[in-house]
Amino acid sequence: MEAVLTRHIEANAPLDLEAYRSLGGYRSLDAAFARKPEEIIEIVEAANLRGRGGAGFSCGLKWRLRGADAPRPRYLVCNIDESEPGTFKDRYLLYGGPHQIIEAVIVSAYALQAEKAVIFVRGEYGKGGHGLHRAIKEAEMAGLVGSNICGSGFDLQMEVHISGGRYICGEETAMLNAIEGWRPNPRHKIPRPSVKGLWQHPTTTNNVETLVNVPHILLNGSDWFRALGINGGCGPKLFCVSGMVHHPGLFELPCGTPARELIFEHAGGLAEGRTLLGFIPGGASTAFLLPEHLDVPMDFDPVAKAGSRLGTASVIVLDDTTCPVRVTLNLMRFFARESCGFCTPCRDGIPYLAQILATIASGEGRAEDLVLLEELSGIIALQSFCAFAPGAIIPLISSLHCFHDHYESHIDTGRCPFDAVNKSGA
Numbered sequence: 001m002e003a004v005l006t007r008h009i010e011a012n013a014p015l016d017l018e019a020y021r022s023l024g025g026y027r028s029l030d031a032a033f034a035r036k037p038e039e040i041i042e043i044v045e046a047a048n049l050r051g052r053g054g055a056g057f058s059c060g061l062k063w064r065l066r067g068a069d070a071p072r073p074r075y076l077v078c079n080i081d082e083s084e085p086g087t088f089k090d091r092y093l094l095y096g097g098p099h100q101i102i103e104a105v106i107v108s109a110y111a112l113q114a115e116k117a118v119i120f121v122r123g124e125y126g127k128g129g130h131g132l133h134r135a136i137k138e139a140e141m142a143g144l145v146g147s148n149i150c151g152s153g154f155d156l157q158m159e160v161h162i163s164g165g166r167y168i169c170g171e172e173t174a175m176l177n178a179i180e181g182w183r184p185n186p187r188h189k190i191p192r193p194s195v196k197g198l199w200q201h202p203t204t205t206n207n208v209e210t211l212v213n214v215p216h217i218l219l220n221g222s223d224w225f226r227a228l229g230i231n232g233g234c235g236p237k238l239f240c241v242s243g244m245v246h247h248p249g250l251f252e253l254p255c256g257t258p259a260r261e262l263i264f265e266h267a268g269g270l271a272e273g274r275t276l277l278g279f280i281p282g283g284a285s286t287a288f289l290l291p292e293h294l295d296v297p298m299d300f301d302p303v304a305k306a307g308s309r310l311g312t313a314s315v316i317v318l319d320d321t322t323c324p325v326r327v328t329l330n331l332m333r334f335f336a337r338e339s340c341g342f343c344t345p346c347r348d349g350i351p352y353l354a355q356i357l358a359t360i361a362s363g364e365g366r367a368e369d370l371v372l373l374e375e376l377s378g379i380i381a382l383q384s385f386c387a388f389a390p391g392a393i394i395p396l397i398s399s400l401h402c403f404h405d406h407y408e409s410h411i412d413t414g415r416c417p418f419d420a421v422n423k424s425g426a
């Protein structure tokens with residue numbers, strides 16, 4: 001598959017407006033303004049573009065459900081918070097192609113008839129956020145953002161909000177609070193943000209990778225988009241691969257590419273003599289998959305059927321020299337630190353899980369700790385306020401199941417069996 005989303009991306013030298021336009025950039029505006037907004041929503045829905053921010057919800061359906069008669073003003077929020085460990089795809093889009101993002105936000109806002117767009121950027125991506133801000137100013141000067149864009153009668157204000165820097169800010173309701181200047185605690189989801197979002201007005205949030213597909217769908221059609229995927233997947237997909245592979249990195253491939261091809265061809269496979277222990281398919285809050293799952297197409301439904309989630313399509317690879325207990329501890333420490341602290345089960349519970357896990361990882365755990373971890377995880381997930389804690393316990397529970405023998409061995413021998421392997425230089 002030829003690159004679509006990364007075609008005009010220069011990692012550290014983003015194209016300016018003139019260069020982007022000379023390569024066909026902003027052509028989708030004409031294609032959009034020639035259509036009624038509801039026609040665009042139909043095309044996006046027919047393309048089966050599923051949200052790239054984690055949950056995989058249909059983008060077109062989300063837009064249609066917001067309702068054409070939603071009261072004004074309406075907002076579109078483009079999510080570039082990207083703080084999920086193992087995930088670095090949105091960073092690439094931000095730093096390498098700000099005008100591609102602006103074009104996508106304009107046509108998406110037009111489809112939603114939103115008069116204001118906020119692009120929310122991860123705090124650590126400040127330089128990229130400033131570059132995006134400069135690109136918006138360039139687009140404003142050229143009449144591509146602002147009043148009566150290209151004579152279409154459509155008005156759109158666009159601004160960048162650089163996050164204070166917290167994983168929870170990526171959760172859409174916490175993000176709304178952050179943009180409004182409040183502490184980024186998640187909100188109740190009733191009413192939905194599409195009814196009462198930013199400043200109580202209808203608000204649609206989409207991940208940036210989701211949105212940058214929209215101009216291409218408008219220019220080439222929904223059938224073209226669907227045909228780009230394989231094994232039932234639709235469209236191009238950005239995959240991040242990290243961990244124990246030769247060539248970790250970002251790969252744009254057909255949605256539905258099997259995990260085996262991704263890990264062993266594109267990411268160069270494992271070091272010589274090593275075998276695959278398992279992999280996380282979709283970022284830190286997804287369940288581990290095992291070597292038997294290597295032929296699973298990397299698409300939302302097949303990965304769910306295999307017992308995990310495609311999530312952000314960010315694969316973290318473990319080989320037979322990686323201690324799965326320590327990997328899980330590393331993730332749990334991240335979630336413990338990033339809990340927003342708003343609800344007690346999450347604020348106090350996840351650090352406690354990490355503490356128990358640390359005891360096991362160091363060889364000082366007891367057999368009953370394994371039961372305790374499972375029981376507590378269930379309670380924490382059930383009693384907490386938002387989707388953060390249920391996501392945080394997923395890698396823990398799945399690690400306990402997938403790598404049970406490793407946990408037992410830490411407890412039985414009183415040490416981490418991988419210490420010897422790694423010290424011997426294997």
Ligand SMILES: Cc1cc2nc3c(=O)[nH]c(=O)nc-3n(C[C@H](O)[C@H](O)[C@H](O)COP(=O)(O)O)c2cc1C
Pocket residue numbers: 050051052053054055056057059079080081082083084167168169170171172173205206207208210211387388391
């Ligand atoms: C704890 C938490 C963190 C999240 N972080 C992100 C994020 O960094 N980027 C993102 O696009 N979505 C993130 N999401 C999902 C968003 O809430 C939202 O569903 C998504 O931006 C919708 O976009 P999509 O439909 O295009 O996928 C997060 C969700 C949770 C529960």
